[in-house]
Amino acid sequence: MQLRSVGTFVFFFLIGLIYFLYFSIGQPITQNNSTETTLLKTAPCEGVLTYRIGTIDDQYDISKSELTQVMKKVESLWEKSIDKNLLQYKKDGSITIHLIYGEEQQRSENERQLSQRIQTLKDRTEMTRKAFKRLSKSYKERVEQMEKALSKYNEAASEFNKKIKEWEKNGGIPRSKKSQIEKMQRELKQLQHKAKRIKSNTESLRKQANAKSRQLNRLVERQNEMIAEYNSRFSKVERFDQGQYRVVDNEKRINIYQFGNKAELTTVLAHETGHALGLDHVDNPKSIMHAVMDKQNIFDLRLTKEDIAALQKNCHN
Numbered sequence: 100m101q102l103r104s105v106g107t108f109v110f111f112f113l114i115g116l117i118y119f120l121y122f123s124i125g126q127p128i129t130q131n132n133s134t135e136t137t138l139l140k141t142a143p144c145e146g147v148l149t150y151r152i153g154t155i156d157d158q159y160d161i162s163k164s165e166l167t168q169v170m171k172k173v174e175s176l177w178e179k180s181i182d183k184n185l186l187q188y189k190k191d192g193s194i195t196i197h198l199i200y201g202e203e204q205q206r207s208e209n210e211r212q213l214s215q216r217i218q219t220l221k222d223r224t225e226m227t228r229k230a231f232k233r234l235s236k237s238y239k240e241r242v243e244q245m246e247k248a249l250s251k252y253n254e255a256a257s258e259f260n261k262k263i264k265e266w267e268k269n270g271g272i273p274r275s276k277k278s279q280i281e282k283m284q285r286e287l288k289q290l291q292h293k294a295k296r297i298k299s300n301t302e303s304l305r306k307q308a309n310a311k312s313r314q315l316n317r318l319v320e321r322q323n324e325m326i327a328e329y330n331s332r333f334s335k336v337e338r339f340d341q342g343q344y345r346v347v348d349n350e351k352r353i354n355i356y357q358f359g360n361k362a363e364l365t366t367v368l369a370h371e372t373g374h375a376l377g378l379d380h381v382d383n384p385k386s387i388m389h390a391v392m393d394k395q396n397i398f399d400l401r402l403t404k405e406d407i408a409a410l411q412k413n414c415h416n
């Protein structure tokens with residue numbers, strides 16, 4: 100019995116030792132197939148992760164020094180969260196950052212161009228809308244002026260005709276009223292001329308307003324067509340295939356394929372650098388490490404509590 104007990108103890112002791120050594124050292128990651136991508140888990144608090152700038156395709160309007168400055172922002176973003184030095188630029192850094200112009204960036208450029216065209220059309224539509232409102236307002240004001248002028252003319256003409264009829268009933272127009280009649284006739288002609296002039300201007304404004312209305316309708320129709328085109332081509336939420344952290348044949352690299360501006364580039368680099376630090380995706384849509392780039396405030400980029408918790412967990416492990 101004792102011998103059997105000793106044997107059982109030795110057996111479980113050896114199993115425990117093997118278990119301890121295996122999980123203390125960590126499971127080895129091998130990668131010999133260049134067509135596959137492997138996420139390399141790291142312990143960022145045990146050492147500084149170094150990086151260097153690799154190739155930048157000519158289609159990108161950004162220099163290596165500018166890209167380095169973007170990465171400085173990324174460094175600060177991650178390091179301040181746990182007050183530790185995690186990342187460092189070195190000419191022979193272990194991770195190489197490449198900006199590769201491919202289908203993704205072409206798609207981004209096409210989206211940017213179409214967005215600009217839509218925005219230009221929106222601005223033009225808004226200007227046309229304002230012009231139409233001004234013309235409509237002027238037309239309504241002119242209609243009121245015309246109605247007042249016609250009303251004043253009609254009243255004066257009615258009064259003139261009334262007096263003429265009264266005098267004719269009494270035997271004709273008195274000689275003494277001749278100058279009065281001539282004055283009334285001159286005033287009537289002036290009122291008539293004013294009413295015609297206002298009416299002509301009103302008609303001109305009506306034609307201008309109608310023409311502007313037709314132009315506005317065409318612009319709105321074209322704008323709706325372009326928005327429909329944009330939605331059909333680009334409305335799908337973008338996942339972080341804008342960049343990749345890859346380990347191929349023991350070579351670590353961050354490939355960036357798509358970004359619209361430096362703020363977006365910073366966000367994508369921060370995400371892929373998070374993977375290089377050993378982080379997986381988190382659930383908060385506003386987090387840098389969320390799988391979808393949609394809800395992050397890229398112009399005021401900050402780590403969320405989920406990002407920080409993921410880094411702290413990886414650091415303490």
